[in-house]
Structure formats: structure tokens, C-alpha cells
Amino acid sequence: MPCTSASRRRLLQAGAALAAGLALPAFAQGGYPDRAIRVLVPYPPGGNTDVIARDVMRRLSARLGQPVVVDNKPGANSILGTDLVAKAAPDGYTLLVVIGAYANNQSLYKKLPYTSKDLAPVSLLTRTSLVLITSRPDIKTVEDLVREGNKPGAQLQFASSGIGSAAHILGERFVRAAGIKSSLHVPYKGSTDAINDLVSGRIAFMFDAVSAMGPNIRAGKLTALAVTGKDRSPLLPEVPSLREAGYPALVSHAFAALLAPAQTPAPIVERLSREVAAVLADPELKTRLAAISTDPVxxxxxxxxxxPADEVKVNGEVIRQLGVTLD
Structure with missing residues (x-):
């Protein structure tokens, strides 16, 4: 059969595609990275998420031999920074650190500027235990709290850092699991104001990070009733887990995870995943994370x-039952 100009073009295109496919693993494994990597944290500097990201990325930079720069892009409940990465070039040089809001936002907003299909998983970085706390002197255990909430005419007020936050959804899940008949969620603009009202007794209970609550617990201003992890926290060894308290379905963690734009080449994603796992196995980093009751994964x-799919399913059901939207 004669080789026409059209068939020659098809052969050349096929050859180019094959060459690109063969070259990709070599580029991804040998040539990547050859410049700085930008990691967006869609929250302000100084919080737990930022601290975790900077500790991990500093060590990742040393392993990769290139700068790994953490760039804080807060705004719109983390949507701003997430959208920037979802629309970034899928070349491994723009990454994203997400927490529980990434999963919850998929149910809280009817329309997001991105979908979960626009981002690819790289590695689950950490899990952090939360703690259920109160300042009421007559409440010493989870059972006491439930009993208080079911007294005739009682209404348990619980705080969170905002509508749809991880603490809000977990508080609602607790109320349902415990069968508390009357409760009221009181949202705050941040944890500081919520903690102040909790300490003063205006609020009955709250879930928050162990590290954030530790000073007030040690000072006797707050009583820790249970931690949300599967096991007790090393920072609060005398405090039972929610599983011990009879609520295994409420075992949960705040988490931090690393994502990349969808279509990032698999060899790059796999390289990053392996290097992050090596970083998180570092004993020094484990010790630093343990100080904020955080487990490296x-x-x-x-x-x-x-x-995140499990988070979307469990929390999304609660969000739908509450009829909460943030659009």
C-alpha cells in the first residue's frame, strides 16, 4: 500500500506520542523537580495547618533538593486557594494542603468553582485528635453531659468556629448519637471568642484541637471529657476516647492532606507520595507533631x-439534615 502524506502524518504523530509517553517516566523520576515547588495553604499563617505544612515541606525540600515554598492563600472558607491549585498547570510544581473544610465544602456550597475531579490525591499527611471540653463544674464525664442535656427544660449550647466547620458538624453528630433532646449551636468567627464564652460557662461544650485546649485544661479552667481519636491522647492520658465512652461511630480526626492538580503525571504524584512518607517517618518530626497531638500518616x-470520600458521605448527610448552605 503506498504511503500517502496523510498516513505519513499519522505515523509521525503516533511516533511523537509514543516518544512522549516513553520520556515521561524518565522526566518525572530523573528530571523532577528542577525548580521550586509552590505549596498553597488556604488558611492564614500561624495555625495548626500552617505549622504542619511548613514542618513537612521544609523536610521535603531537603529530600528533593529544591525549594518547597509554602504560600498562604486564605479566603472564602479555603475555596480561593483550592481553586487556584485546581486550575494550575498539572506539572507537580503547584500543590495544595487541605483539611476537613475541603470535604465539608462539597456539601455546604451548591456551586463551587472546582470539583473534586479537578484535584488528585498525593498523601494523607496527618491526623489530629480533638477533645470534647466543658467548664461546667457539675459535668465531669460524657455521661454527665448527656444527662444534663436531657433534663426537663434544659438546652445545651455548644460552640464552634463557624457554621459548617468541623467542630460544628462533629457537635451535631454528637448530639444525635447521644440522643440529647435539646441543643443549640452557637457559631463564632473564630476559636478565641468561643473559648472565652466556654470558659465563662455561657457555652456548655465544644470540640477543638487538644493543643489549643491544653493550656486551659491544665489551668483547671476547662474539663476534658473525651478525645475523638481511636485511642487516648498522649497529651491527655487520663482522658478516655469517645470509643471508650460508648460512641465508636464518633471516632474522628482533623486531618491535613496533600493534593495536586488533576492530570499531574502519575510518576510525579508517586514520587511526591514516597518522599512525603519518608519525611513523615522522621523521628524528630514525629516528636514535634506529637506535641500538638498530631499523628503523621x-x-x-x-x-x-x-x-475525603468518607468524610463527604458522613458529614454531608448531617449537613443535608440541617439544611445548611453557605452560598
Missing amino acids: GSTPAELASF
Whole structure:
């Protein structure tokens, strides 16, 4: 059969595609990275998420031999920074650190400027235990709190850092699981004001990070009733877990995870996942994270893919029952 100009073009195109496919793993494994990597944290500097990101990325930079720069892009309940990465070039040089809001936002907003399909999982970085606390002197256990909430005419007020926040959704899940008949969620603009009202007794209970509540617990201003992790926290060894208290379905963690734009080449994603896992195995980093009651994880992309999906399912159901939207 004669080789026409059209068939020659098809052969050349096929050859170019094959060459690109063969070259990709070599580029991803040998040539990547060859310049600085930007990691967006869609929250202000100084918080737990920012601290975790900077500790991990500083060590990742040393392993990769290139700068890994943390760039804080807060705004719109983390949507601003997330959208920037969702629309970034899928080349491994723009990454994103997300927490529980990433999963909750999928149910809280009817329309987001991105979808979960626009981002690819890299690694689950950390899990952090929360603690259920109160300042009421007559409440010493979870059972006491439930009993208080079911007294005739009683209404348990609980605080969070905002509508749709992880603490809000967990508080609602607790109320339902415990069968508390009357409760009221009181949202605040941030944890500081919520903690002040909690300490004063105007609020009955709240969930927050162990590290944030530790000073007030140690000072005797707050009583820790249970931690949300599967096991007790090393920072509060005398405090039972919610599983011990009879609520295994409420075992949960705040989490931090690393994502990349969708279509980032698999060899790059896998390289990043392996390097992050090595970073999180560092004993010094483990010690630093333990100080804020945080466990390093370092998952594969496949393992991370199922984690936010579970969060979306469980928390999304509560959000739908509440009829909460933030649009």
C-alpha cells in the first residue's frame, strides 16, 4: 500500500506520542523537580495547618533538593486557594494542603468553582485528635453531659468556629448519637471568642484541637471529657476516647492532606507520595507533631482517595439534615 502524506502524518504523530509517553517516566523520576515547588495553604499563617505544612515541606525540600515554598492563600472558607491549585498547570510544581473544610465544602456550597475531579490525591499527611471540653463544674464525664442535656427544660449550647466547620458538624453528630433532646449551636468567627464564652460557662461544650485546649485544661479552667481519636491522647492520658465512652461511630480526626492538580503525571504524584512518607517517618518530626497531638500518616494516593470520600458521605448527610448552605 503506498504511503500517502496523510498516513505519513499519522505515523509521525503516533511516533511523537509514543516518544512522549516513553520520556515521561524518565522526566518525572530523573528530571523532577528542577525548580521550586509552590505549596498553597488556604488558611492564614500561624495555625495548626500552617505549622504542619511548613514542618513537612521544609523536610521535603531537603529530600528533593529544591525549594518547597509554602504560600498562604486564605479566603472564602479555603475555596480561593483550592481553586487556584485546581486550575494550575498539572506539572507537580503547584500543590495544595487541605483539611476537613475541603470535604465539608462539597456539601455546604451548591456551586463551587472546582470539583473534586479537578484535584488528585498525593498523601494523607496527618491526623489530629480533638477533645470534647466543658467548664461546667457539675459535668465531669460524657455521661454527665448527656444527662444534663436531657433534663426537663434544659438546652445545651455548644460552640464552634463557624457554621459548617468541623467542630460544628462533629457537635451535631454528637448530639444525635447521644440522643440529647435539646441543643443549640452557637457559631463564632473564630476559636478565641468561643473559648472565652466556654470558659465563662455561657457555652456548655465544644470540640477543638487538644493543643489549643491544653493550656486551659491544665489551668483547671476547662474539663476534658473525651478525645475523638481511636485511642487516648498522649497529651491527655487520663482522658478516655469517645470509643471508650460508648460512641465508636464518633471516632474522628482533623486531618491535613496533600493534593495536586488533576492530570499531574502519575510518576510525579508517586514520587511526591514516597518522599512525603519518608519525611513523615522522621523521628524528630514525629516528636514535634506529637506535641500538638498530631499523628503523621504518609499514605499512598489510592489510600488518600477514599478518605475525603468518607468524610463527604458522613458529614454531608448531617449537613443535608440541617439544611445548611453557605452560598
